[in-house]
Amino acid sequence: MPGMKILLTNDDGIDAPGIEAMHAAITDRDGVFGAPLGEPILPVAPLTVQSATSHGLTFHTPLMVSERRVSAHMSGLAVDGRPADCVKLAIANLWPDRFGPGDRPDLVISGMNAGANCGVNIIYSGTVAAAIEAAFLGVPSIAVSLHIGKSKPDFIAAARHARRAIEAALASGDGAPLRRHGCLNINIPVTEGDGPMPPMVVCPMNCHGLVDKYDPRRSPSGDPYYWAAGDGLDFHGSDKGADVDELFRRHITITPLSYDMTHHADLELWRERLAGVTSA
Numbered sequence: 001m002p003g004m005k006i007l008l009t010n011d012d013g014i015d016a017p018g019i020e021a022m023h024a025a026i027t028d029r030d031g032v033f034g035a036p037l038g039e040p041i042l043p044v045a046p047l048t049v050q051s052a053t054s055h056g057l058t059f060h061t062p063l064m065v066s067e068r069r070v071s072a073h074m075s076g077l078a079v080d081g082r083p084a085d086c087v088k089l090a091i092a093n094l095w096p097d098r099f100g101p102g103d104r105p106d107l108v109i110s111g112m113n114a115g116a117n118c119g120v121n122i123i124y125s126g127t128v129a130a131a132i133e134a135a136f137l138g139v140p141s142i143a144v145s146l147h148i149g150k151s152k153p154d155f156i157a158a159a160r161h162a163r164r165a166i167e168a169a170l171a172s173g174d175g176a177p178l179r180r181h182g183c184l185n186i187n188i189p190v191t192e193g194d195g196p197m198p199p200m201v202v203c204p205m206n207c208h209g210l211v212d213k214y215d216p217r218r219s220p221s222g223d224p225y226y227w228a229a230g231d232g233l234d235f236h237g238s239d240k241g242a243d244v245d246e247l248f249r250r251h252i253t254i255t256p257l258s259y260d261m262t263h264h265a266d267l268e269l270w271r272e273r274l275a276g277v278t279s280a
Contacts, residue, residue, distance in 0.1 A: 004038030004170075007090055007105040007134070010113060011053065011083040011126030014045035014068050014076055018112035021155035022144060023074045025163040026109065032160060037167070038107065042098065043076025044090040046083060046126075051115075055129040056082045063089055083110065083130035091137050107178070108134035109166070111144030112159055116187050118145075118243040118253060119206035119235055131183050132259050140178035142166055142186060143257075147233075147247055149190035158191040165200055165252050183257040187243060189250040201251045206242035208235045 006026060010019040024030060026037040047066070064080040077094055079086045087108060096103050110130040117125040131143035144166075146158045165186055169178070178184070185205075189198055211234045214226040238244045243253040 004107060005099070005103075005105045006038040006041045007087070007095065007108045007139070008041055008043045008076070009045050009083060009086045009090070009108065009110050009130045011046065011050045011110075011130065012114055013049045014043065014047065014078045015070060016045075016049075016114065017153075017155045018114050018146065018159075019043060019045055020070055020074050021159035022109065022112040022162065024156065025159035026166075027073075029073050033163065037163060040099065042090070042095065042105070043070075043074060044079060044086050044094055045076060046086060047078040047080045050082050050126045051113075052124045053082045053126040053129070054124050055084050055132065056126075057088070058082060058085050065089070065094070083126040084133040087130050087133040088137070091134070091139060105139055107170075108139050108141040109144060110134075110141065111146075111186075112155065112162055112188070113143075113145035114148060114153065114155075116145050116147040116233060116247055117143065117185065118187050118233075118247050118255075119238075120209060121232070122185060122205055122255075122257070128185055128257070131185070132257060135181045135183035135257075136259050138180050140180065140182045142169070142178075142184045144186045144188070146188045147190050149192075151190075151192060154191045154193060157194040158188045160194060161188050161191060161197050161252065162186060164197050165254065168200065169254065181259075183259075185243075185253075185255040185257050187247050187253045189247055189252065198250055198252050200254055201246045202254045202256075203241055203243050203246050205255055205257075206235060206238055206244040208237035208239070210235055 058081045068078040069075045113127040128143045131141035134141035213230045215229045
C-alpha cells in the first residue's frame, strides 16, 4: 500500500532464501504486482539461524548489529540475537535511527519461514514470536511460513502467493485492516511453480501435541544422548477445519493470534474458589 512502512524479519537468518523471496515479493522486484507493497522496507533479521527459539530474548550479551548485503537486490541489518530481539531493537532503535526520532513501521512481516508454523508449532516458532512481539509493541504484524514438501521449495512462487494473501488482508475491513495490536499467522501450502493462488481459509490453530521421537545414541566416550527425530508436522490429532487440516488440503491458512494468555473463561471460577482465602 502506498506510504506503508514495513519492517521485514524472520527466524531462519538474514541469508535465508525465504526472507529474500519475501523481500522480492513485497518490493515487487520482478514487476509482477505493479508496485511495492509499501515503502520503505527494511530487513532486520538474525545473523544466524534461530528456528524454534520461540520468544527468547537476549539480556546478558550484547546485540551486535552489522550491515548485510544479501544479494544484488536486498540488503539489511543482521542482529546477533533472536527474532524477538530483532523486532524489539528495530522498533526501539534501528528504525528511528534510520528514519527519524519517533518513527516506526506501520507493519511487521516475519518470514517467509522454511517450514510450516501451524498447530502447536506456533508456540515454538521464532517466526511467529517476532510477529507477536511487534503486535505487543503496537505494530500490526503478519507471520508467513511455507509448508515444505519432498521437492525443492519454490520460495519465489510461494512469496508471491503470500503477498496476495497479505494484500487481501490489508484491503479488507474499514480502512484499518489490522488493528494496532493485531497479528495474523499465514501458512502457504507446498508450492511448485507460479500456478494459481491456492484458496485462503481463516481457521483456528490445531491444539493437539506433536508426536515426539528421539533417537538414543552414544557419544565416543559412551555417554548417552538423544537426537530429535520427530516429523515436526506429526500430531496426535488434527481437528477438521483447523490450520493443520486445512494446510494439508493445500489451502492458505490465516489464523489471527493473540499474546494474551489469560484463560478468561476461568477467571470467575478462580475468584469463587479463592474468595475469602487470605495469605499466611
